[in-house]
Amino acid sequence: MAEKLPEHPDFLWRNPDPKSSYDAIIVGGGGHGLATAYYLASQHGMTNIAVLEKGWLGGGNMARNTTIIRSNYLWDESAAIYEHSLKLWEQLPEELDYDFLFSQRGVLNLAHTLQDVRESQRRVNANALNGVDAYFLSPEEVKEVCPIINIGDDIRYPIMGATYQPRAGIAKHDHVAWAFARRCDQLGVDLIQNCEVTGFLKDGDRVVGVETTRGRISAGKVGLAAAGHSSVLAELAGVRLPIQSHPLQALVSELFEPVHPTVVMSNHVHVYVSQAHKGELVMGAGIDSYNGYGQRGAFHVIEEQMAAAVELFPIFARAHVLRTWGGIVDTTLDASPIISDTPVEELYVNCGWGTGGFKGTPASGYTFAHMIATGAAHPLNKSFSLDRFETGHLIDEHGAAAVAH
Amino acid sequence: MLLITCPHCGPRDEVEFHYGGQAHVAYPDDPHALTDREWAEFLFYRDNAKGLFAERWQHAVGCRKWFNAVRDTVTYTFQSTYAAGESAPNGVAATHGGTP
Numbered sequence: 001m002a003e004k005l006p007e008h009p010d011f012l013w014r015n016p017d018p019k020s021s022y023d024a025i026i027v028g029g030g031g032h033g034l035a036t037a038y039y040l041a042s043q044h045g046m047t048n049i050a051v052l053e054k055g056w057l058g059g060g061n062m063a064r065n066t067t068i069i070r071s072n073y074l075w076d077e078s079a080a081i082y083e084h085s086l087k088l089w090e091q092l093p094e095e096l097d098y099d100f101l102f103s104q105r106g107v108l109n110l111a112h113t114l115q116d117v118r119e120s121q122r123r124v125n126a127n128a129l130n131g132v133d134a135y136f137l138s139p140e141e142v143k144e145v146c147p148i149i150n151i152g153d154d155i156r157y158p159i160m161g162a163t164y165q166p167r168a169g170i171a172k173h174d175h176v177a178w179a180f181a182r183r184c185d186q187l188g189v190d191l192i193q194n195c196e197v198t199g200f201l202k203d204g205d206r207v208v209g210v211e212t213t214r215g216r217i218s219a220g221k222v223g224l225a226a227a228g229h230s231s232v233l234a235e236l237a238g239v240r241l242p243i244q245s246h247p248l249q250a251l252v253s254e255l256f257e258p259v260h261p262t263v264v265m266s267n268h269v270h271v272y273v274s275q276a277h278k279g280e281l282v283m284g285a286g287i288d289s290y291n292g293y294g295q296r297g298a299f300h301v302i303e304e305q306m307a308a309a310v311e312l313f314p315i316f317a318r319a320h321v322l323r324t325w326g327g328i329v330d331t332t333l334d335a336s337p338i339i340s341d342t343p344v345e346e347l348y349v350n351c352g353w354g355t356g357g358f359k360g361t362p363a364s365g366y367t368f369a370h371m372i373a374t375g376a377a378h379p380l381n382k383s384f385s386l387d388r389f390e391t392g393h394l395i396d397e398h399g400a401a402a403v404a405h
Numbered sequence: 406m407l408l409i410t411c412p413h414c415g416p417r418d419e420v421e422f423h424y425g426g427q428a429h430v431a432y433p434d435d436p437h438a439l440t441d442r443e444w445a446e447f448l449f450y451r452d453n454a455k456g457l458f459a460e461r462w463q464h465a466v467g468c469r470k471w472f473n474a475v476r477d478t479v480t481y482t483f484q485s486t487y488a489a490g491e492s493a494p495n496g497v498a499a500t501h502g503g504t505p
Contacts, residue, residue, distance in 0.1 A: 231453040242449040244426070245478075289424035290407075293455045293479050298406050300420050333449050390445040 003277040005172070006099050012178050013057075013185035018192050021218040022050045024372055025210060027197050027233060028225035029053025030062040031173075031358065032350055034180035034191075035365020036225060036372070038096075041187035043366070044373035049189050050219075052212060054196035058177030061227045061357060064295075064327030066250050066284045068263055068274065069359040070107045070168035072134050074123050074400040077383040078336060079130035084380055085363030086167060092362060098179035100172050101277050107168035107263040108142060110312075112157035116268055119399055120163045127165075135164045146262050148313050155311045157269050170263060170274050173358060180365075200237040206345035207237065223348045223372045225364075228293065228328025230351035239342045241351065242389050243330045246287040247297035248355055251305075251324040255279035259315065267399070269308035281319060283309055287329060287355060297326045329354050334394040335401040339368055339381040348372050349386070356401055407481060411464040412472050412488045425461030427451040428473040429493055454478055459493045462486075 024040060026033045029051045040046040053059075069089055071082035093099050111117045120136060127134035139151040142162045151159050181191055192214070199211035201218065209218035226233045231243040256279050265272035273283040285305035288297040302324055310317050332338060332352040337360065339350050350368045353360055367381035377385065388394055407419035433439055433447055452458065458478050463471045474486040475497050485494055 229455075232455050240450055241453075242445075242451075244451060244453055245455075290476070290481075291426075291453065291458060291460065291478050292481060294481055298419055300406060389449040390441045 003101070005277065006101070006175060012182040013191050016190045016192065018050060018052075018195060018212070018214050018217050019190065020216075021209075022190070023048040023219070024221040024223065025049065025217060025219040026051045026223045026225060027210070028060075028227065029057040029191060029193065030060045030225065030227060031058070031177055031180070031361040032227070032353070032364045032368070033225040034058070034177060034184060035361050036223060036350065036368045037184045037189045037365075038180050038187070039366050039369035040373060041184060041189055044369060046373055047188040050217070051184070051189060051191050052195045052197055052210070053191070053193045056193050057181050057191060058174060061327040061329065062173055062177050064250065064325055065173060065358040066272065066274070066282050067170045067173045067276075067358055068107065068168070068265070068272065069102070069171060070165050070263075071132050071359070072107070072109065072123065072127050072163060072165045072168070072400065073397055074126050075395050075397060076130060077395050078397050078400065079127065079132055081363050081367065081380045081384070082360060083130065083132050084366070085360050088362035088366060089171065092179070096179040096183050098175065098182065100175035100179050102169060102171040103277070104167050104169040105262050105274075106145065106164060106166045107265060108137070108145060108162040108164055110142070110159055110264065110266040110268070111161045111163075112159060112266065112268040114160070117160050120161060123400060124163050133165055133167050137162050137164050146260065146264055148259055148315055149264065150312055150314055159312075168263060170276070172277060176361065197233060198236070200347070202237070202344065205343070207347040221346045221348070221372050223350060223368060225350045225368065227351065227353070227357065228330050230330045230349065234342070234349060237342075237344055237347055239344055239347065239349070241338070241349065241386075242332055243352055244291055245293060245328050245330055246290070247292045247294065247326040248284065248287045248329045249297040249301055249324060249326045250282065250284040251302060252276070252280040252282050252322050253319040254322045256281065256319070260313075264312070266308065266312065269311070271305045271308040271312070273309060273313070280322065281316065287331065288326075293328055295326050295328060329357075331355075333389070335397045336395040337364070337384055338386055339364065339371065339377075339384045340386040341371065341375075342386065354401065407483075409462060409474070409483065410486050411467055411470075412486050413468045413470055414464060417464070417467060421464060421466045423463040423465040425463060425471065428459040428461045457484060457497045459497045
């Protein structure tokens with residue numbers, strides 16, 4: 001039986017016209033922008049604020065991701081912020097009074113080579129030192145967690161083990177956006193859709209507002225949370241970001257009875273899959289290699305991920321693909337996000353989450369709100385600054401990012 | 406699937422190629438003279454054009470040569486491809502450092 005989804009009330013938030021002035025403006029009405037506004041209002045008492053969204057709320061990458069949540073990252077800085085995020089996920093349904101079906105069904109990250117095994121065991125040990133729940137499982141133990149998986153050795157890359165994080169899981173992405181949006185609205189935040197930022201108003205080196213398709217709006221502080229378009233937007237403010245935008249594709253099957261009880265990811269053969277609450281098999285692969293903004297990608301990427309999925313899960317061979325889509329992800333050279341001030345005073349950026357932004361939504365908003373409200377980095381995001389590309393203090397998470405980018 | 410015209414071999418499927426990012430980014434003339442900021446620019450900062458973009462591809466399973474292309478990053482249409490060492494067509498030269 002598929003799980004019943006929460007009711008969707010007709011109106012979760014007002015649709016106000018933009019005021020002429022706000023204390024702070026967040027550009028981007030996806031998960032990260034909405035979470036930022038929520039924590040600005042709930043933690044820092046800033047309620048004269050607006051979220052500007054060029055399309056509709058939660059209609060960008062929030063609507064295009066594969067909803068996986070986990071915190072088993074290698075480096076201390078990443079483990080700290082993603083584990084904080086996971087802890088926020090665990091309390092948010094109650095805090096926001098909205099059931100967005102956060103399901104802690106665990107995640108397996110498969111190892112297919114001896115090097116994979118060594119890297120996985122190293123990461124499990126690093127996780128343990130950082131208080132993140134993680135275990136290394138043998139192929140037989142993997143099979144116990146996920147009975148449909150093929151642990152035979154007659155495939156090109158047999159499973160040699162996996163890391164397992166039991167507290168990881170998935171959530172219903174649209175409902176997460178709606179949950180944040182509803183509470184933001186209740187706290188007095190103006191959520192303004194169909195309002196594209198086309199320029200920035202500056203007084204010397206300080207940002208004082210934005211030009212939009214719905215007129216000029218002045219603001220004391222401006223935070224950018226625009227995912228794939230971060231560098232396009234920042235350039236309008238004269239800020240250059242070390243970001244490259246790429247298509248990342250995902251797909252879903254038709255609906256099935258529950259067959260897949262956990263989340264399985266494989267960096268080596270490049271597929272990750274879980275079963276949505278309603279019953280679709282949801283899967284993704286790596287990014288398409290070329291830069292792009294077209295919200296679509298190449299078919300061979302889907303073909304390769306399907307081939308990998310069918311080797312790992314032979315019963316998927318009978319599943320039909322229902323639809324495929326592409327989102328545009330903003331990648332950095334060290335596969336870690338940027339939550340930072342900029343050379344423009346009172347202009348802040350939150351970007352570079354690449355292929356892993358959904359899981360980071362709560363901590364992204366939490367730390368970005370702290371930064372916008374206080375003008376200083378929170379201890380959780382001070383390492384994720386723009387100047388790390390200058391000082392060389394990179395946070396290289398290409399291994400733990402689990403998706404090549 | 407993109408159809409990419411290798412300047413040496415002609416049109417081939419995308420799967421034959423390897424992507425190399427922005428074209429015409431020159432190695433610093435005097436590396437010792439660079440500030441940390443300038444090194445960061447050279448190593449990590451690239452254009453991320455929405456629209457026409459001069460970029461590098463390698464015909465990895467064909468002639469194996471690197472070449473340059475001008476492609477629209479919204480429509481994914483190739484405007485031109487040209488051999489390494491040739492200048493970018495007018496109007497799409499890299500804004501970043503690069504040689505002509």
